[in-house]
Amino acid sequence: MKMRSFLRSGAIWIVLAIVIVLLGARLITGDRVTQVDTSEALQLIRDERVASALVVDQEQRLDLTLREGEEVDGASQVRANYVFQRGDEILELLDEHPPPEGVDEENPQGSILTGLLFTILPLLLILGLFWFVLSRMSGGGNRVMQFGKSKAKLVSKDMPKVTYADVAGAQEAVEELTEIKEFLSDPQKFLSVGAKIPKGVLLYGPPGTGKTLLARATAGEAGVPFYSISGSDFVEMFVGVGASRVRDLFEQAKQNAPAIIFVDEIDAVGRHRGAGMGGGHDEREQTLNQLLVEMDGFDVKTNVILIAATNRPDILDPALLRPGRFDRQITVEAPDMQGRLKILQVHGKGKPLADGVDLESIARRTPGFTGADLANVLNEAALLTARSEQQTIDNATLDEAIDRVMAGPQKRTRMMNDKERLITAYHEGGHALVAAALPNTDPVAKITILPRGRALGYTMVLPTEDKYSTTRNEMLDQLAYALGGRVAEELVFHDPTSGAANDIEKATGLARKMVTQFGMSEAIGAIKLGQGSGEVFLGRDMGHERDYSESVAATVDREVRRLIEAAHDEAWEILVEHRAVLDRLVRELLEKETLNAEQIAEVFSDVVKREARPVWLSSERRAVSDLPPVDVPPRVNGTNGVSANGHGTPNGGSHNGGAHPGDGGSAGGTTDGAGAGGQGVGTPGGGAPAGEPAGGWNPPAPGDAPRHRS
Numbered sequence: 001m002k003m004r005s006f007l008r009s010g011a012i013w014i015v016l017a018i019v020i021v022l023l024g025a026r027l028i029t030g031d032r033v034t035q036v037d038t039s040e041a042l043q044l045i046r047d048e049r050v051a052s053a054l055v056v057d058q059e060q061r062l063d064l065t066l067r068e069g070e071e072v073d074g075a076s077q078v079r080a081n082y083v084f085q086r087g088d089e090i091l092e093l094l095d096e097h098p099p100p101e102g103v104d105e106e107n108p109q110g111s112i113l114t115g116l117l118f119t120i121l122p123l124l125l126i127l128g129l130f131w132f133v134l135s136r137m138s139g140g141g142n143r144v145m146q147f148g149k150s151k152a153k154l155v156s157k158d159m160p161k162v163t164y165a166d167v168a169g170a171q172e173a174v175e176e177l178t179e180i181k182e183f184l185s186d187p188q189k190f191l192s193v194g195a196k197i198p199k200g201v202l203l204y205g206p207p208g209t210g211k212t213l214l215a216r217a218t219a220g221e222a223g224v225p226f227y228s229i230s231g232s233d234f235v236e237m238f239v240g241v242g243a244s245r246v247r248d249l250f251e252q253a254k255q256n257a258p259a260i261i262f263v264d265e266i267d268a269v270g271r272h273r274g275a276g277m278g279g280g281h282d283e284r285e286q287t288l289n290q291l292l293v294e295m296d297g298f299d300v301k302t303n304v305i306l307i308a309a310t311n312r313p314d315i316l317d318p319a320l321l322r323p324g325r326f327d328r329q330i331t332v333e334a335p336d337m338q339g340r341l342k343i344l345q346v347h348g349k350g351k352p353l354a355d356g357v358d359l360e361s362i363a364r365r366t367p368g369f370t371g372a373d374l375a376n377v378l379n380e381a382a383l384l385t386a387r388s389e390q391q392t393i394d395n396a397t398l399d400e401a402i403d404r405v406m407a408g409p410q411k412r413t414r415m416m417n418d419k420e421r422l423i424t425a426y427h428e429g430g431h432a433l434v435a436a437a438l439p440n441t442d443p444v445a446k447i448t449i450l451p452r453g454r455a456l457g458y459t460m461v462l463p464t465e466d467k468y469s470t471t472r473n474e475m476l477d478q479l480a481y482a483l484g485g486r487v488a489e490e491l492v493f494h495d496p497t498s499g500a501a502n503d504i505e506k507a508t509g510l511a512r513k514m515v516t517q518f519g520m521s522e523a524i525g526a527i528k529l530g531q532g533s534g535e536v537f538l539g540r541d542m543g544h545e546r547d548y549s550e551s552v553a554a555t556v557d558r559e560v561r562r563l564i565e566a567a568h569d570e571a572w573e574i575l576v577e578h579r580a581v582l583d584r585l586v587r588e589l590l591e592k593e594t595l596n597a598e599q600i601a602e603v604f605s606d607v608v609k610r611e612a613r614p615v616w617l618s619s620e621r622r623a624v625s626d627l628p629p630v631d632v633p634p635r636v637n638g639t640n641g642v643s644a645n646g647h648g649t650p651n652g653g654s655h656n657g658g659a660h661p662g663d664g665g666s667a668g669g670t671t672d673g674a675g676a677g678g679q680g681v682g683t684p685g686g687g688a689p690a691g692e693p694a695g696g697w698n699p700p701a702p703g704d705a706p707r708h709r710s
């Protein structure tokens with residue numbers, strides 16, 4: 001079918017080329033020929049001025065070549081047309097006055113061919129156009145209408161060489177996919193025992209975590225062809241082509257089964273039906289429907305497995321997730337420390353690393369980086385090394401590469417004015433100082449006021465280990481740390497800037513989660529609010545629909561506000577208490593622009609860690625809880641004493657910040673608690689990768705999150 005339509009469309013182009021050649025030929029010969037009346041031509045024959053004659057009966061045309069020295073209107077060739085009835089008369093006349101070089105009659109075969117071409121061609125062209133228009137209008141319902149496809153670009157087929165050895169730090173995903181691989185490499189083994197193999201596997205996780213790589217490696221391991229197409233390509237197609245492309249893809253794969261079909265960004269076609277823009281007969285919807293039809297058409301013997309990837313599982317049409325479709329779902333998370341190390345090792349192979357380079361320390365410094373980010377770091381480092389004509393990749397270069405990947409290439413050219421620099425220095429200094437004074441917080445590893453990407457500056461606090469849960473006190477630390485920049489602006493300039501917007505957003509988001517998801521508000525209790533069930537997809541941090549009452553909503557808002565205000569108070573107290581240190585830090589920053597861990601530690605040498613917050617217990621249980629909490633050893637050097645301390649609004653320092661809470665009394669009660677903990681609070685690049693509790697990940701990858709000061 002496809003072949004024929006291709007030929008048909010191909011034939012049109014061949015025919016067109018012939019026409020052009022013929023027309024060209026006619027023009028070339030035509031410019032030495034004079035057209036004359038029939039009677040004039042006959043007279044030339046009678047006068048015996050003709051050297052040779054050509055009779056083209058099919059066209060009723062007479063071409064005469066004149067004898068030496070003869071010419072008509074300056075031309076040596078003459079052409080005339082005659083009516084059919086006079087054909088015999090002309091031949092008789094040529095018999096009577098034979099031209100010395102003879103009479104020729106055009107090869108009738110050629111004539112018919114040319115004649116046909118000239119009659120049928122326009123028809124063919126019109127038909128072709130007709131097909132084309134029809135195929136665009138028909139909505140892909142008809143196979144005959146597939147016209148002018150450029151298959152190569154959209155669907156790619158190959159036999160991947162990559163294997164699971166090329167995928168590092170994704171052990172769980174690899175294990176899950178191993179079954180698929182085994183089935184594809186020996187379907188009979190599974191079919192003979194009646195095992196049911198999933199038709200579709202959905203890989204979901206943040207961009208750059210190796211989903212495509214995993215799918216390719218599965219094909220590589222099984223030694224089967226890998227067909228891939230991206231969902232977003234479908235969307236750009238002509239109306240109707242998307243659906244027929246899906247059909248095509250499956251047909252091809254089935255013919256070459258066992259095979260893997262990989263649909264990247266399936267959310268582009270697979271989002272909720274009816275949710276699309278454009279309305280009506282949506283292209284996307286047709287494509288999705290076709291995909292579902294094809295999946296339902298798989299039977300046990302098809303031996304084709306569909307692997308799809310998305311980073312927005314929450315918006316997928318539920319129909320896709322029904323049994324018999326993508327009923328196997330595999331999470332692909334950003335790698336942990338060990339995973340990062342392994343990825344660095346995989347990508348560091350073949351790169352000349354200098355002697356002192358320690359991949360482990362790079363892994364430790366890159367929490368939240370995906371496989372793609374890490375591959376990028378090593379690649380950037382190699383590029384920088386080549387550019388500076390060094391032979392090996394050293395630590396300084398790797399450092400610069402990490403920074404680049406984290407926030408885009410350093411903007412050396414962009415000048416901040418002095419005032420902006422000063423504000424940025426205080427803002428970053430505020431974050432850093434608050435972090436330094438919070439109990440059990442990891443040390444501040446880097447502060448910079450060099451603008452990078454969209455960030456004016458950033459402060460980096462490094463977790464010493466990966467963490468999978470976060471305590472309430474660690475979160476309270478994060479809140480205060482996040483607000484540290486903003487509070488410094490208020491405290492020092494009495495006029496906060498928009499640069500803290502991102503911090504405020506982060507803090508508010510965390511506070512809201514504490515109240516609605518983590519049960520850390522006394523007023524709400526340990527109840528999950530918003531998007532009911534703990535479903536795999538819906539539990540993600542997206543698309544909350546409120547399913548609770550107005551009054552509960554008001555309580556939530558109040559609780560969120562209390563947390564934020566208490567955090568604001570804490571940051572305020574710290575900055576007021578250590579104002580002299582803050583000023584010193586800012587002077588250093590303005591001078592050096594970037595401070596490393598040792599430089600920072602020196603400035604902070606006098607800062608005493610704040611005392612732990614008072615014990616926190618939900619109110620009902622207060623009565624039975626005279627038992628002391630089990631003492632958790634602190635992660636980093638820090639005091640873990642318990643002391644109660646209300647947080648009133650501090651009086652120190654003058655401030656006119658409207659945002660600062662006036663109702664300090666109410667804020668006092670919320671943040672009483674005991675506390676261990678301390679953890680990396682926020683890394684640059686959006687999101688607190690290691691610290692995100694309860695498995696939520698933040699979609700933006702390092703480098704593409706909108707950033708202000710952070």
Ligand SMILES: Nc1ncnc2c1ncn2[C@@H]1O[C@H](COP(=O)(O)OP(=O)(O)OP(=O)(O)O)[C@@H](O)[C@H]1O
Pocket residue numbers: 166167168169170206207208209210211212213214264309310311343346370371372373375
């Ligand atoms: N776990 C990993 N091990 C080794 N390399 C990895 C890993 N994850 C990602 N990479 C590197 O990053 C590149 C990009 O990853 P890939 O395209 O597979 O990510 P993805 O999850 O499909 O991203 P997207 O969602 O943007 O399509 C890979 O080609 C590989 O070089």
Ligand SMILES: [Zn+2]
Pocket residue numbers: 427431485486499500503708709710
């Ligand atoms: Zn900030």
